[in-house]
Amino acid sequence: MFMPSGIVAASGLGIIVATDENISSVVLSPGNARAGYQAQLDGNVIAVKTINADIGDWLLPKYLAPGDYQVRCAPVGDTVSGDPINTWVNASEAPFWFFDQVGTGSKSATLTIDYRKGAGAILKTITATIYAEVTL
Numbered sequence: 810m811f812m813p814s815g816i817v818a819a820s821g822l823g824i825i826v827a828t829d830e831n832i833s834s835v836v837l838s839p840g841n842a843r844a845g846y847q848a849q850l851d852g853n854v855i856a857v858k859t860i861n862a863d864i865g866d867w868l869l870p871k872y873l874a875p876g877d878y879q880v881r882c883a884p885v886g887d888t889v890s891g892d893p894i895n896t897w898v899n900a901s902e903a904p905f906w907f908f909d910q911v912g913t914g915s916k917s918a919t920l921t922i923d924y925r926k927g928a929g930a931i932l933k934t935i936t937a938t939i940y941a942e943v944t945l
Contacts, residue, residue, distance in 0.1 A: 822870070822873060823868050823869065823870070823873040823874075823876065823878070823926070824868070824869050825867060825868060825878075825924045825932045825933035826865075826866055826867065826868065826869050827848070827854060827865070827866075827867040827868075827922065827924060827933055827935045828865065828935060829935050829936045829937070830846065830854070830856065830864060830865075830935070830936075830937045830938070831937075831938045831940075832844050832845070832846060832856040832857070832858065832864075832937060832938070832939045832940070833858075833939070833940040833941070833942075834858040834859050834940070834941050834942070835940075835941075835942045835943075835944060836859055836942075836943055836944075837943070837944060837945070838912070838913050838943050838944065838945050839943075840859070840943060841859075841909055841910065841911050841912075841943065842859060842909065842910040842941035842942055842943050843857060843858055843859050843907055843908070843909045843910075843941060844856075844857065844858060844907060844908065844910075844916075844939040844940055844941040845857030845858075845889070845891065845905055845906050845907020845908065845939055846882070846905065846906055846907070846920055846922060846937040846939065847861075847903060847904065847905030847906075847907075848867045848880045848900055848903065848904055848905070848922070848924075849874075849903050850874060850875040850900060850901050850902070850903045851871060851874055851875075852866050852867060852868040852869070852871030852872075852873075852874035852875075853865070853866055853867070853871075854866060854867050855905070857905055857907045867880075867924065868900075874900065875899070875900035875901040875903075876900070876926070877899075877926060877927045878899075878900040878924060878925070878926050879897040879898060879899055879900060879924070879925050879926075879927070879928075880897070880898055880900055880904045880922060880923070880924055881895065881896060881897050881898065881922070881923045881925075882894050882895070882904070882906045882920050882921070882922055882923075883895050883920070883921040883923075884906065884918045884919070884920050884921075885918060885919045885920075885921075886916075886917050886918030886919055887908055887916040887917060887918045888908065888918075889906045889907060889908050889918055889920070889939075890906070890907055890908060890909075891904070891905045891906040891907050892904040892905060892906060894906065897925070906920055907939070908939070908941060909941065910941040910942060910943050911943070912943060913943050913944065913945060914942070914943060915940065915941065915942035915943075916940070916941050916942075917938070917939065917940045917941075918938075918939050919936060919937070919938050919939075920936065920937040920938075920939060921934060921935075921936055922934065922935050922936070922937055
């Protein structure tokens with residue numbers, strides 16, 4: 810079956826459509842900056858920031874979300890919080906990974922995000938680069 814570049818068919822009727830993301834949050838001191846990635850249970854992708862933003866979808870058609878899809882995050886860089894890393898998390902739990910920069914400075918990480926249906930093979934892998942900075 811022909812699939813356009815960047816789209817991988819899921820087993821069943823859903824198509825994983827998540828894309829690579831760059832998510833940054835820069836705030837002035839004395840504030841705190843938050844940056845992260847969330848696959849919401851309604852099929853949306855959220856840029857976890859000081860003020861969250863809907864940045865697209867991870868599954869189409871969205872009425873199939875969360876189904877029995879699972880998401881996994883493998884971070885490289887600064888330590889992230891949120892759901893377990895390198896562990897499959899049910900999409901019904903709206904998995905997210907983030908960090909906070911408290912005080913002047915910055916943090917960054919590259920998250921490799923994998924999607925699969927049930928215990929099946931990986932259907933899609935994306936990269937989310939997250940950056941949080943508190944500046945003077």
